Amino acid sequence: MRTQVVIIGSGPAGLLLGQLLVNAGIDNIILERTSKAHVLSRIRAGVLEEGTAAMLDEAGVGERMHREGLPHDGFDLAFDNRRHRVDLHGLTGGKRVFVYGQTEVTHDLMDGREAANAVSIYEAGNVQPHDFDGDHPFVTYEKDGKTHRIDCDFVAGCDGFHGVSRKSVPEAAIETFERVYPFGWLGIIADVPPVGEELIYANHPRGFALCSMRSTTRSRYYVQVGAEERVEDWSDERFWDEIRSRLPGRTAEAMVTGPSIEKSIAPLRSFVAEPMRFGRLFLAGDAAHIVPPTGAKGLNLAASDVRYLFDALREFYIEKSSAGLNDYSNRALARVWKAERFSWWMTSTLHRFPDQGTFGQRIQHAELDYLFQSRAALTMLAENYVGLPF
Structure with missing residues (x-):
C-alpha cells in the first residue's frame, strides 16, 4: 500500500x-x-x-x-477543612474547560x-x-x-x-x-451523582483526593495511595470511608456512595x-x-x-x-x-510525600494559603489549568 x-x-x-x-x-x-x-x-x-x-x-x-x-468555569481546592473556589472564567477573561x-x-x-x-x-x-x-x-x-x-x-x-x-x-x-512519584492514584467510577457541581481537589494530612465526574449521574473519584498498594485490598466501603475522611465535613456528608463499576490504581x-x-x-x-x-x-x-x-x-x-x-x-x-x-x-502542592516531614507540610499550607490571598498567584494557576495558548 x-x-x-x-x-x-x-x-x-x-x-x-x-x-x-x-x-x-x-x-x-x-x-x-x-x-x-x-x-x-x-x-x-x-x-x-x-x-x-x-x-x-x-x-x-x-x-x-x-x-x-x-462546561466548568472553575474548580475547588479543599484544605484546612474548607473549600476555596478557583474562578477560571473570571481569572482568564472568560475561558473555561469541558468535562x-x-x-x-x-x-x-x-x-x-x-x-x-x-x-x-x-x-x-x-x-x-x-x-x-x-x-x-x-x-x-x-x-x-x-x-x-x-x-x-x-x-x-x-x-x-x-x-x-x-x-x-x-x-x-x-x-x-523522568521523575517517578512514590505514590499512585486509586480511582473508582460509580453511578452516583457528583458531590459538587465542579471538580474538588483536596490536600489533607492523610493524602490527596479528587472528586470529579463524567456526567451528572456518574462520578469519578480518586485518593492518593502508596506505590505498593494493590487494588484488591480496597473494598468499595474502604474507599468511600477514606475519601470522605479527606474532604471537608459538609462535603463528606453530602457524598452519595454506591457500588463501583471500575476500580484501578495508576502510578504517577x-x-x-x-x-x-x-x-x-x-x-x-x-x-x-x-x-x-x-x-x-x-x-x-x-x-x-x-x-x-x-x-x-x-x-x-x-x-x-x-x-x-x-x-x-x-x-x-x-x-x-x-x-x-x-x-x-x-x-507537589497537593500530595503528601514520604520524606516531606513537618517542614514540607507547612510549606504546602503556606503555598495554598498564599494562592487565595494573591490574584496574581491564582491567575497563574487558572491560566495553566485552562491551557496556555498554542
Missing part, C-alpha cells in the same frame, strides 16, 4: 491527527496493535482545555461534546473516521517503522498470518509510552527525562523524550511525554502536539514548505515543558 502519512496508534492523538488530515485532503492510514473494542475500553482523563475542544470542533466531531459535556471523558472523545473520533471512509487497521501485529532517517520511509505490520508494507512520506508515532515508535529511535539519538510519573522528530518520524502524545494527572494535562498535551504536527504537514503538502516540520519538535517541547512544570507543581 501507499499513503502520505502512516499514524501508529488509534488513541485520541492518532485519531485527531487522522481526522484533521482527512478533512484537509491528506491521505493517511492508522495502525493499531489492539482491537477497536480494547481502545474504547480504556478509562482515561476527562477535562478538556478550550483549545482541545476547539480542535474537536475543527475536526468535525464536537457536536456530542457540546451536547453532553459539562467530557476521553473514552467519549475516542468514540466520536472513531465515528468521524468511519463516516469519512478513512482506513484504520486494528489488531495489526509487530508494527515497525523503517528507513525514517531517509526520504522513503515505510511501515510493516502483520495481520492474518501475512506481513504487509505501507510506503509513505511521514510516520506519526502516536502509540503511547510503551509503543514501538519511540523504541525504534536509536538510543544515542534521544534523551529522556513525569517523563519527556527529546527531540520529538527523527527524520520523517514524529512523536506525539504519550509516546513523547507523560505528566501526572493532577493538572489534567495528558490528553490536552497530546492535542497540542497534534496541533503543531497537523499544521506542519498541511504546510508541507499545501504550501510546499518544510518550515513547520523542521520546527515541530522545538514548538511542541516548549509547551510540553510548561505543562510538565504545572503538573509537577500541582502534584
Whole structure:
C-alpha cells in the first residue's frame, strides 16, 4: 500500500491527527496493535482545555461534546477543612474547560473516521517503522498470518509510552527525562451523582483526593495511595470511608456512595523524550511525554502536539514548505515543558510525600494559603489549568 502519512496508534492523538488530515485532503492510514473494542475500553482523563475542544470542533466531531459535556468555569481546592473556589472564567477573561471523558472523545473520533471512509487497521501485529532517517520511509505490520508494507512520506508515532515508535529511535539519538512519584492514584467510577457541581481537589494530612465526574449521574473519584498498594485490598466501603475522611465535613456528608463499576490504581510519573522528530518520524502524545494527572494535562498535551504536527504537514503538502516540520519538535517541547512544570507543581502542592516531614507540610499550607490571598498567584494557576495558548 501507499499513503502520505502512516499514524501508529488509534488513541485520541492518532485519531485527531487522522481526522484533521482527512478533512484537509491528506491521505493517511492508522495502525493499531489492539482491537477497536480494547481502545474504547480504556478509562482515561476527562477535562478538556478550550483549545482541545476547539480542535474537536475543527475536526468535525464536537457536536456530542457540546451536547453532553459539562462546561466548568472553575474548580475547588479543599484544605484546612474548607473549600476555596478557583474562578477560571473570571481569572482568564472568560475561558473555561469541558468535562467530557476521553473514552467519549475516542468514540466520536472513531465515528468521524468511519463516516469519512478513512482506513484504520486494528489488531495489526509487530508494527515497525523503517528507513525514517531517509526520504522513503515505510511501515510493516502483520495481520492474518501475512506481513504487509505501507510506503509513505511521514510516520506519526502516536502509540503511547510503551509503543514501538519511540523504541525504534536509536538510543544515542534521544534523551529522556523522568521523575517517578512514590505514590499512585486509586480511582473508582460509580453511578452516583457528583458531590459538587465542579471538580474538588483536596490536600489533607492523610493524602490527596479528587472528586470529579463524567456526567451528572456518574462520578469519578480518586485518593492518593502508596506505590505498593494493590487494588484488591480496597473494598468499595474502604474507599468511600477514606475519601470522605479527606474532604471537608459538609462535603463528606453530602457524598452519595454506591457500588463501583471500575476500580484501578495508576502510578504517577513525569517523563519527556527529546527531540520529538527523527527524520520523517514524529512523536506525539504519550509516546513523547507523560505528566501526572493532577493538572489534567495528558490528553490536552497530546492535542497540542497534534496541533503543531497537523499544521506542519498541511504546510508541507499545501504550501510546499518544510518550515513547520523542521520546527515541530522545538514548538511542541516548549509547551510540553510548561505543562510538565504545572503538573509537577500541582502534584507537589497537593500530595503528601514520604520524606516531606513537618517542614514540607507547612510549606504546602503556606503555598495554598498564599494562592487565595494573591490574584496574581491564582491567575497563574487558572491560566495553566485552562491551557496556555498554542
